[in-house]
Amino acid sequence: MSTDARKHVAALSVLLILSLGANLALYGTAKQFQKQRMDIESSIQGFRPTSGDPVPDLVGKTLDGAPLTIAVQGTGIPTLIYVFTPRCVWCTRNINNLKAMISASPGRFRFVGVALESEGLSEYLSLHQLPTDVLVAPSYDTTTRYGMAATPTTIVVATDGRIQRYWQGAYSPRISGEVEEFLGRKLPGVLAAPAQ
Numbered sequence: 001m002s003t004d005a006r007k008h009v010a011a012l013s014v015l016l017i018l019s020l021g022a023n024l025a026l027y028g029t030a031k032q033f034q035k036q037r038m039d040i041e042s043s044i045q046g047f048r049p050t051s052g053d054p055v056p057d058l059v060g061k062t063l064d065g066a067p068l069t070i071a072v073q074g075t076g077i078p079t080l081i082y083v084f085t086p087r088c089v090w091c092t093r094n095i096n097n098l099k100a101m102i103s104a105s106p107g108r109f110r111f112v113g114v115a116l117e118s119e120g121l122s123e124y125l126s127l128h129q130l131p132t133d134v135l136v137a138p139s140y141d142t143t144t145r146y147g148m149a150a151t152p153t154t155i156v157v158a159t160d161g162r163i164q165r166y167w168q169g170a171y172s173p174r175i176s177g178e179v180e181e182f183l184g185r186k187l188p189g190v191l192a193a194p195a196q
Contacts, residue, residue: 013089017161041079047147048147048168049145049146049155049163051164053162055072055145055163056141056161057072057146058112058135058138058146059139059141059142060114060139062135063121063136070133072133073159073161074161075110075159077108077110078108078109078157079108080105080111080112081114081146081153081155081156082112082153082154083153084116084151085116085117086123086124087119088151090170092128093170094190095130096187096190097171097176099130099131100185100187102188103131111133112133112134113134114148116137116138116143118137128193141183147166147168152170153167153169156182165182167179170188171190
């Protein structure tokens, strides 16, 4: 092998080693970012506010996409927030409980629906005729501070802007019992599962 060929092989070997080192470094960095992202996501999903935690105003959009802020502090009555998505089967099965809560508590709570997604929302609202304001696509701060990771979630915010009660999930016997005790009213229960 000629001297020039050896120089080219040596140069290519050095470049190959440098490239391999750079790829390993990038892979390590990518894995680190992936782990950090997963840690953040799991902390959001695992966060559940507790009674007494202060929360900010609800920030999101209207059904038409306009910015919307709903105050929760200084409202005169507590705010009951129902977090749902149109595709959530348990949200739909829980709809009669929500309507019963609204009709049984006029003037006791201000009800606000929070839709985590807008796809199919107009049809959902038209079908179920929810007699409440609906905030769509809540901000990151709203979602994280209120623990809006799963649907359905029901949150009661006292007039001082602090969490009073927090229930995650459909109104199973345990949750239903807690909600009924809090409201002082029997709820109709969840609807039967849709036929497959």
